Amino acid sequence: xxxxxxxxxxxxxxxxxEFAQLFxxxxxxxxxxxxxxxxxxxxxxxxxxxxxxxxxGKIEPTKDIIAFFAFISxxxxxxxxxxxxxxxxxxxxxxxxxxxxxxxxxxMRQILWGLFKKIVxxxxxxxxxxxxxxxxxxxxxxTLLLAAIFFTxxxxxxxxxxxxIAIGTAKLFGIKLMRNFNVPYFSRDIAEFWRRWHIxxxxxxxxxxxxxxxxxxxxxxxxxxxxxxxFLLSGFWHGANWTFIxxxxxxxxxxxxxxxxxxxxxxTNQVAEGRILPTLKxxxxxxxxxxxxxxxxxxxxxxxxxxxxxxxxxxxDVSLFTVFIKKKIALSNVIFITIMLVVEWLxxxxxxxxxxxxxxxxWIRTLIYYVLVLILIIASGKSSTFIYFQF
Numbered sequence: 001x002x003x004x005x006x007x008x009x010x011x012x013x014x015x016x017x018e019f020a021q022l023f024x025x026x027x028x029x030x031x032x033x034x035x036x037x038x039x040x041x042x043x044x045x046x047x048x049x050x051x052x053x054x055x056x057g058k059i060e061p062t063k064d065i066i067a068f069f070a071f072i073s074x075x076x077x078x079x080x081x082x083x084x085x086x087x088x089x090x091x092x093x094x095x096x097x098x099x100x101x102x103x104x105x106x107x108m109r110q111i112l113w114g115l116f117k118k119i120v121x122x123x124x125x126x127x128x129x130x131x132x133x134x135x136x137x138x139x140x141x142x143t144l145l146l147a148a149i150f151f152t153x154x155x156x157x158x159x160x161x162x163x164x165i166a167i168g169t170a171k172l173f174g175i176k177l178m179r180n181f182n183v184p185y186f187s188r189d190i191a192e193f194w195r196r197w198h199i200x201x202x203x204x205x206x207x208x209x210x211x212x213x214x215x216x217x218x219x220x221x222x223x224x225x226x227x228x229x230x231f232l233l234s235g236f237w238h239g240a241n242w243t244f245i246x247x248x249x250x251x252x253x254x255x256x257x258x259x260x261x262x263x264x265x266x267x268t269n270q271v272a273e274g275r276i277l278p279t280l281k282x283x284x285x286x287x288x289x290x291x292x293x294x295x296x297x298x299x300x301x302x303x304x305x306x307x308x309x310x311x312x313x314x315x316x317d318v319s320l321f322t323v324f325i326k327k328k329i330a331l332s333n334v335i336f337i338t339i340m341l342v343v344e345w346l347x348x349x350x351x352x353x354x355x356x357x358x359x360x361x362x363w364i365r366t367l368i369y370y371v372l373v374l375i376l377i378i379a380s381g382k383s384s385t386f387i388y389f390q391f
Contacts, residue, residue, distance in 0.1 A: 002051070006044045009036055014240030038389075039079040041237060043072050045204055050086035052208055059087050067093035076169040080162045080388040082180040082200035089177070097174035107171025109354035109369075113343075114164025116353075116372055119380045121336050122157035125150040126384045128330060133301065137310070141317040146330060148315065151301050152294050153337050156185065158387045159198070164352055183348045185293070185341075186271050188285035190254040191264040193293060201237070205230045216259055227259060228252045238300075243308060247299045254292060270348050336379065 013031045020027045050071070053059045062068050071090045132139055132147035139147075163180035170177045184196035194202050213226045228249070235248020258264040271286065272278040278286065295312070302308035343353045350357075354372075356365045 002044050002047050006040060008032070009034060009040055011240050042081050042083055043078060045083045045201075046086070046089075047072055049083075049204065049208065050090070053086050059090065062090060062094065064094060074170070074175070076166040076175075077163075077177055080159070080166070080386055081198075082163055082166070082178050083204055084177060084200070089175070092175050100174060103171050103174065106355065107168040109356070110164045110168030110171070110352045112168075112369065112372055113352055113354040114161040114166075114168060115376060116161070117157040117164065117340060118161030118386070119376055119383075120157075121333075121340050122154045122161060122387075123382060123384050124336060124379065125154035125157065125333050127382055128333060129154055129301075133311075136307075136314060139314065141315050144311060144315040148294050148298050148301075148311075150330075150333055150337075152185075152290075152297050153333075153340075155297060155300075155387055156181075157340065162386050162388065167352075179351065183270075183344050185290055186286055186345065186348060187289050188267045188271060188282060189258060189263075189289055190251065190292060191258045192267040193289055194251070194255070195268070201234065205234055209233065216264075220260060223259060224256060227256055231255065241303075242305055243299055243302050246305050246308070247296055250296050250299060273349075332379070339375075 013033065016030050017027055019025070020030070050059075050068075054061045067090060070093045071084070071086060074084070074089065077084065129147050129151045132143055133151075136144060136147075160181035167177045167179070178200055180198060180200050182196040182199065184193050187193035187196055210226055210230045213229065214222055215226065216223050218226070231248040231252035232245055233248070235244040235246070235251075238244040238247075255264070258266075271282055298311055298315075299305070299308045302311060340353075347353045347355060354368075356368065359365050359368075
């Protein structure tokens with residue numbers, strides 16, 4: 001029933017349109033053209049996790065209907081996650097909570113960092129990205145590459161920023177949500193990237209789809225099948241468009257060599273652990289993984305597979321080697337992204353960028369907060385809707 005609701009609202013028109021095009025049938029009177037309910041992809045998966053966990057005996061079915069619906073529709077993470085599990089979130093609604101000052105302060109810090117990533121990084125990058133993607137056929141290869149890199153940081157700042165705001169807001173109410181991002185652009189291979197990107201969705205598909213299918217403890221053929229299933233489902237979860245499916249297939253192809261050779265869990269620790277700077281090898285691995293992610297995000301951002309192909313072809317033109325930073329907005333974006341990367345690199349072992357417990361001097365921490373607020377006021381770009389609201 002949960003999946004049926006999702007299928008009707010999110011995928012019915014897509015399948016009807018594709019079927020009609022395949023057999024040259026008119027869609028007049030067949031399309032529902034309904035508005036997608038807010039957050040349906042997120043709370044559907046939360047409801048599914050409850051049903052499955054009860055069936056598996058991991059949790060007892062709750063008799064408290066208020067707590068159940070609070071779990072399904074908890075407002076901070078309702079529209080864009082993290083996708084919570086009943087085993088984690090539901091028990092928190094069933095016990096008495098008391099206000100904790102330290103937890104609330106940490107929540108405010110996390111909200112501040114989330115606002116910085118969204119308002120300063122993502123919204124400013126969006127202006128440049130939207131302009132280039134609208135006129136991509138007239139742009140040089142270097143401009144296309146820069147826009148693709150900016151979108152890579154836009155979607156990260158947008159989505160991880162929302163997650164930080166949601167997790168921080170929940171802390172104000174004494175609720176602990178799971179971490180959804182763990183510095184994914186410092187990953188050394190694609191497998192590590194997926195352990196650090198949209199963690200709640202990745203682990204959901206792992207626990208409720210991949211492992212029940214046999215995971216990697218089956219024949220090589222079934223491992224390939226299982227890998228493609230979870231990545232294609234992950235892509236299709238994002239929306240009813242072939243670009244999302246192609247994006248999922250692209251990452252499945254990158255992931256397969258690692259899982260078939262047993263190297264998919266080679267990097268489970270933080271990069272450069274115990275060191276300030278990474279080694280030359282680690283730097284090369286991170287840059288390669290980042291570049292592969294950039295190519296994937298072009299497919300994700302494009303309106304069609306054809307547009308994605310044309311964009312990549314245009315990016316590979318000889319004009320790639322021309323000077324591209326011609327606009328002030330591009331230079332300011334580079335500065336904002338650099339600030340974000342430096343903070344997250346220094347804080348890569350912490351839960352979020354503003355967890356400054358290692359800085360004992362109160363005045364230094366306070367100064368950092370005020371500087372961030374000042375940047376938020378001065379550098380706030382054109383407001384744009386959170387990207388993941390559409391899913």
